[in-house]
Amino acid sequence: MLLEVNNINVYYGAIHALQGISFNVNEGEIVTLIGANGAGKSTTLRTVSGMIRPRSGSVVYKGEDITMTACEKIVVKGISHVPEGRKIFAPLTVRENLEMGAYTRSDRSEIAASMERVFASFPRLKERINQLGGTLSGGEQQMLATGRGLMSRPALLLLDEPSMGLSPLLVQEIFRIIKEINSQGTSILLVEQNASMALSIASRAYVLETGRIVMEGKASDIANDPKVKSAYLGI
Amino acid sequence: MDTFFLVASLVKIIAILAYIYGLLWVMGHANRWVKIGGIVLAFAVVQLALTPFGDFQILTAFDQGLLYQACAMTMVALGLNLIYGFNGQFSLGQWGFYGIGAYCAADITYRWINGDSRGLIVVAFGVVLVALAIWGIGKFLSRYRGIPVMSSFTLYLLGTVAAAAVAVFIGNALQPLLQPALGTPENPGWLNSEIALQVVFFLAVILAGAFAAIVSFLFGLPVLTLGSDYFGIATLGFTIVINTLMINSDTILPFPEMKGGRGMIGIPKLTTWFWAFAFMVLVIIVMRNFIHSSTGRTVMSVREDETAARAMGIDIAGTKLLSFVVGSLFAGLAGGVYAHYIGFLSPGTFDFLVGFNPLIIVVFGGLGSMSGTVAASFGWIFFLEGLLRVILSQMGTEAPTWRFVLYPIALLLLMLLRPQGLLGNTEWGFLKAKVIPLKVEK
Ligand SMILES: Nc1ncnc2c1ncn2[C@@H]1O[C@H](COP(=O)(O)OP(=O)(O)OP(=O)(O)O)[C@@H](O)[C@H]1O
Ligand SMILES: [Mg+2]
Numbered sequence: 001m002l003l004e005v006n007n008i009n010v011y012y013g014a015i016h017a018l019q020g021i022s023f024n025v026n027e028g029e030i031v032t033l034i035g036a037n038g039a040g041k042s043t044t045l046r047t048v049s050g051m052i053r054p055r056s057g058s059v060v061y062k063g064e065d066i067t068m069t070a071c072e073k074i075v076v077k078g079i080s081h082v083p084e085g086r087k088i089f090a091p092l093t094v095r096e097n098l099e100m101g102a103y104t105r106s107d108r109s110e111i112a113a114s115m116e117r118v119f120a121s122f123p124r125l126k127e128r129i130n131q132l133g134g135t136l137s138g139g140e141q142q143m144l145a146t147g148r149g150l151m152s153r154p155a156l157l158l159l160d161e162p163s164m165g166l167s168p169l170l171v172q173e174i175f176r177i178i179k180e181i182n183s184q185g186t187s188i189l190l191v192e193q194n195a196s197m198a199l200s201i202a203s204r205a206y207v208l209e210t211g212r213i214v215m216e217g218k219a220s221d222i223a224n225d226p227k228v229k230s231a232y233l234g235i
Numbered sequence: 236m237d238t239f240f241l242v243a244s245l246v247k248i249i250a251i252l253a254y255i256y257g258l259l260w261v262m263g264h265a266n267r268w269v270k271i272g273g274i275v276l277a278f279a280v281v282q283l284a285l286t287p288f289g290d291f292q293i294l295t296a297f298d299q300g301l302l303y304q305a306c307a308m309t310m311v312a313l314g315l316n317l318i319y320g321f322n323g324q325f326s327l328g329q330w331g332f333y334g335i336g337a338y339c340a341a342d343i344t345y346r347w348i349n350g351d352s353r354g355l356i357v358v359a360f361g362v363v364l365v366a367l368a369i370w371g372i373g374k375f376l377s378r379y380r381g382i383p384v385m386s387s388f389t390l391y392l393l394g395t396v397a398a399a400a401v402a403v404f405i406g407n408a409l410q411p412l413l414q415p416a417l418g419t420p421e422n423p424g425w426l427n428s429e430i431a432l433q434v435v436f437f438l439a440v441i442l443a444g445a446f447a448a449i450v451s452f453l454f455g456l457p458v459l460t461l462g463s464d465y466f467g468i469a470t471l472g473f474t475i476v477i478n479t480l481m482i483n484s485d486t487i488l489p490f491p492e493m494k495g496g497r498g499m500i501g502i503p504k505l506t507t508w509f510w511a512f513a514f515m516v517l518v519i520i521v522m523r524n525f526i527h528s529s530t531g532r533t534v535m536s537v538r539e540d541e542t543a544a545r546a547m548g549i550d551i552a553g554t555k556l557l558s559f560v561v562g563s564l565f566a567g568l569a570g571g572v573y574a575h576y577i578g579f580l581s582p583g584t585f586d587f588l589v590g591f592n593p594l595i596i597v598v599f600g601g602l603g604s605m606s607g608t609v610a611a612s613f614g615w616i617f618f619l620e621g622l623l624r625v626i627l628s629q630m631g632t633e634a635p636t637w638r639f640v641l642y643p644i645a646l647l648l649l650m651l652l653r654p655q656g657l658l659g660n661t662e663w664g665f666l667k668a669k670v671i672p673l674k675v676e677k
């Protein structure tokens with residue numbers, strides 16, 4: 001098992017944001033967390049990447065307890081978090097943004113190889129290599145954020161709403177690329193508002209409701225569940 | 236006479252800004268020999284302008300003073316731009332570090348010419364030992380997870396105190412050995428020869444920078460975790476505390492030679508155009524290489540978005556501390572240059588109100604622009620301290636005070652007309668980033 005989250009409780013001050021959540025991600029899988037706004041999806045990703053600490057429970061990655069490990073060390077271990085809302089570095093160029101993603105690595109030629117791989121997935125970024133990040137379109141910024149997340153060569157990629165604010169065509173494109181990244185050997189934990197798309201590429205899914213997991217199973221089963229259909233898929 | 240003076244001063248200011256532009260341009264020249272030749276030429280031009288040929292002298296003694304101040308201000312302001320402009324940490328502490336550097340360097344040379352080697356020896360050994368202690372403790376702490384900031388701070392502080400005590404011990408032990416070579420002010424020994432004094436001065440300035448850097452490390456470690464606004468308040472407090480210590484340096488602190496509020500006199504005036512220019516160019520080069528290195532990019536990414544920076548695996552606290560320490564180091568160097576130009580240090584110079592000057596300069600020049608900071612430092616000193624002071628003093632004895640009305644008005648106008656500062660993000664010559672050409676695939 002690649003990632004194992006055991007019964008974590010996370011608080012923001014008095015707000016009990018995650019109330020005993022457990023889930024896991026196996027090697028080579030795409031696992032998706034779906035749920036309404038404020039359910040705690042982003043909080044879950046933040047806990048895994050070490051940006052916030054759970055009050056109790058544990059996060060185990062490749063058999064090692066990383067619950068209290070510093071954020072920057074978790075990146076080195078192979079977990080990469082692409083945060084919600086793109087968060088690219090506006091005054092840096094596309095190339096520099098990508099180089100920032102490889103901040104924890106030092107081998108120049110391997111970094112260059114990773115950059116080529118990112119460009120193979122996102123040819124648009126290559127055309128704009130010397131453009132400032134802040135001047136990219138919304139969709140391009142999302143591509144840059146995702147590409148930057150790949151630059152640390154993660155074994156596990158945490159994606160927080162990669163389709164936010166994209167046109168339907170670009171959404172298709174992004175999901176196709178996510179699938180492609182996964183087929184090249186990166187496991188993915190995907191958080192999405194666009195539940196139907198997420199369920200269509202994921203192998204397993206967890207449904208989150210106000211800080212609790214209320215349903216889990218194979219993505220195809222979840223997609224066919226009548227309750228999920230009415231609540232999240234709008235069918 | 237009046238109009239002549241006015242025109243001449245304006246021409247001078249324009250010439251100086253053109254000079255800065257030219258200097259940065261030639262420093263950025265691709266050919267190394269042109270680069271070195273250009274820097275030497277830039278030094279020589281001013282050196283000649285400062286030389287009195289009989290009655291003819293392009294830059295007067297007054298201008299010379301302004302030049303040194305401008306060089307010092309450039310270093311202070313570049314440091315602040317690193318902390319505030321590039322790393323986004325609003326700091327009012329820069330002036331305090333400038334003062335620390337000034338007093339530290341002054342004390343070293345003052346003691347030296349008066350036959351006391353302990354200033355130099357203690358600070359030199361202190362800086363090296365403390366740096367080693369901090370490095371060792373840092374290595375030790377990195378093996379553990381989740382250590383509270385205050386605990387690591389306590390360890391660093393203890394290590395610093397212990398290392399400093401050893402340095403004082405070494406200084407006291409070496410003094411009797413060095414005393415004969417130092418001689419007395421009336422009868423200087425060979426260690427107080429012209430050449431030796433230049434070396435001591437150089438070391439004093441470098442050590443002043445290192446000393447300020449160490450203080451900023453210890454201060455920044457707990458305080459940088461506060462978050463930007465509180466950090467600003469805390470640094471303001473820092474500048475006030477340093478100022479109070481200066482006023483009481485002969486009572487609370489054991490430094491009678493600093494003479495507390497009366498001001499320290501008798502500091503050897505060792506700053507020459509060569510040293511002022513050399514230290515400024517050094518700071519510009521270090522700053523530029525720092526900003527355009529990968530570390531510089533982490534500094535900027537922390538300012539842009541801490542969440543994203545953390546997701547990249549950047550150590551946020553460490554990055555903030557690094558830019559704070561480097562910025563303070565520049566301020567310390569500047570203090571050393573200033574102290575040996577003016578020859579007299581008064582706590583009033585390091586009052587926190589005056590401490591807003593570098594902040595205004597940085598905002599004036601443009602928060603993300605090193606060139607803007609350099610140009611604004613020179614423009615500020617020559618225009619406000621030079622020209623305006625002279626003109627206003629001809630209007631009456633109290634009139635120069637009006638400068639303090641004119642600064643804010645100028646600043647207000649700038650903020651209304653050009654909120655990003657005079658240069659915004661633009662850089663000149665040497666300070667520009669290299670654009671890496673897109674690799675064409677075969
Ligand atoms: N920094 C914070 N301080 C206080 N409360 C927070 C903070 N971040 C999130 N919360 C709260 O925690 C809960 C879970 O938030 P989270 O961001 O994880 O939701 P989400 O599932 O990602 O929602 P969305 O789909 O809207 O992004 C929410 O009630 C939110 O208001
Ligand atoms: Mg969210």
